[in-house]
Amino acid sequence: MRAGDGATDRGPAALVLSGQNGIAAWQEDLYRALHRHPELGNQEVETAATVARLLTGFGFDVREKIGTTGVVGILENGDGPTVLVRADMDALPMAEETGLPYASTDTATDDAGNTTPVAHACGHDVHVASLLGAARLMAAERTAWSGTFVALFQPAEELADGARRMVEGGLAGLIPKPDVALAQHVLAFPAGRVGTRHGAVLSSADSMRITVYGRGSHGSMPQLSVDPVVLASMIVIRLQQIVSREVAPGEFAVLTVGRISSGSKSNIISDRAVLELNIRTFNRGTRELALNAIKRIVTGECLASGSPKDPEFELYDRYPVTENNAGATDRVSSAFREYFGDQAFTIGRQSASEDFSEIPNALGVPYTYWGIGGTDPQLYAKAEAGGTILTDIPANHSPKFAPVITPTLQTGTAAIVVAACAWLGRSPDA
Ligand code: ZN
Ligand code: ZN
Secondary structure, three states: OOOOOOOOHOOOHHHHHHHHHHHHHHHHHHHHHHHHOOOOOOOOHHHHHHHHOOOOOOOOOHHHEEEEEEEEEEEEOOOEEEEEEEEEEEEEOOOOOOOOOOOOOOEEOOOOOOEEOOOOOOOOOHHHHHHHHHHHHHOOOOHHOOEEEEEEOOOOOOOOHHHHHHHOOOOHHHHOOOOEEEEEEEEEEEEEEEEEOOOOEEEEEEEEEEEOOOEEEEEEOHHEOOEEEEHHHHHHHHHHHHHHHOOOHHHHHHEEEEEEEEEOOOOOOOOOEEEEEEEEEEHHHHHHHHHHHHHHHHHHHHHHHHOOOOOEEEEEEEOOOEEHHHHHHHHHHHHHHHHHHEEEOOOOOOOOOOOOOOHHHHHHOOEEEEEEEEEOOOHHHHHHOOHHHHHHOOOOOOOOOOOOOOHHHHHHHHHHHHHHOOOOOOOOEE
């Protein structure tokens, strides 16, 4: 791909993106509508319907209800590679506090049957609007590229099961096998910037529910009991030594006991305790080490307490490591440097997690995942100068997370087109 050689000799991505100004008003309205009406994971019925309607209008071949609400649009445009780009569609069960005129006031019913406010506090509405914008531009400028562009809209990233459900729903049989899979996330760094990284970019995450058993008794007769509260307390303390004493210094790992519950009353010794843990790592070895150490420590503490029944372990909300393919990342990074100039940079590893990689892993194709900025650059520069980034810049999942529309949408859209054209681009001379 070539760019910057003058208006008559521009690269294919620049040609596709020459239509960007023409769709800006439409795309911003689309974004505000998505933001105003967020939907929880596996309930993205209206969002998916909007996606399917628009893709059909652009001329894509559309498949709906994959997994739960998953949608794919396929745009065949002659010989050449197939590029899959994924956007996640779901929002979070929380109240929005951005004060934006297009803030969500919607509520939804969660899986437990509770009514909850809903907000696009992770920016998945940016992802949907960007991919739809890119899809529209790719469809409008088909002379600039050749191959097949697959736009995939995934449910339930926040529930860690949307990608898996699409795979189990027969995704592989519904699309041509891609040569590469791409995805992006809006993050709390200056809008206009794009960050790529080789190798592990997002951590794995595992949640684990552990039930340990004691023997119930009256609080005045501890000699008759095996006290699960004491047992669970010993476990919490002992688990802290996995990261400090078993994981090598410099190797990333987080182990948090986020919830612990037992008993009903001060003078009753209960017969069980439940602990809920969250574990994050950047490689499979550390992940296995931590999971095995947890089981060993819990089993050992149960034995030490004289627990009458084996502990039970249940893993849930599991996210794999997102580990970018070197070749695909090189190709995208150099295309980004060419198009975005010094706005393209190498992003640090993020201790957040994603289920996107389950799609390329199931299809057996390389992938790369990058970040785009969503924060007002002036606000960011001011916070950086004052050393107040952590307190003044709302990050993903904050009720105040509010990406600036300009230039976030333009950057998100351009990043998709530029990355896709790094495979699909046709030489302007051809
Ligand atoms: Zn999120
Ligand atoms: Zn997210």
